[in-house]
Amino acid sequence: MATHKQGDVVLEAQKSKVKPPRMFKVLLLNDDYTPMDFVVMVLQKFFSMTREQATQVMLKVHREGMGVCGIFPKDVAATKVEQVSSYARQHQHPLACVMEEN
Ligand code: TYC
Numbered sequence: 001m002a003t004h005k006q007g008d009v010v011l012e013a014q015k016s017k018v019k020p021p022r023m024f025k026v027l028l029l030n031d032d033y034t035p036m037d038f039v040v041m042v043l044q045k046f047f048s049m050t051r052e053q054a055t056q057v058m059l060k061v062h063r064e065g066m067g068v069c070g071i072f073p074k075d076v077a078a079t080k081v082e083q084v085s086s087y088a089r090q091h092q093h094p095l096a097c098v099m100e101e102n
Pocket residue numbers: 028029030031032033034035036039058059061062095096
């Protein structure tokens with residue numbers, strides 16, 4: 001806000017202080033042991049994918065070594081990584097899930 005000579009008050013545009021949140025990719029890594037069906041199930045369960053979407057992502061990971069499950073704010077990404085890792089451990093599969101800043 002600036003006050004001019006005549007006492008007029010002028011409202012000046014303020015620079016926005018709101019920054020977009022840092023976003024993180026959640027990635028699945030390939031391995032030789034986790035069954036394909038299990039990976040598809042994980043993608044449906046924790047990333048709300050359809051069976052068709054989940055199959056595409058699983059095959060990409062299988063062929064290319066890694067693939068993106070989704071992009072989320074830091075706390076959400078960390079929760080997904082923990083949920084997937086814990087679920088894979090419970091089922092004794094070596095499936096690895098990691099996050100990296102987008
Ligand atoms: N490579 C595994 C197999 O041949 C399948 C697999 C896909 C494992 C994706 C992990 O993140 C993964 N059974």
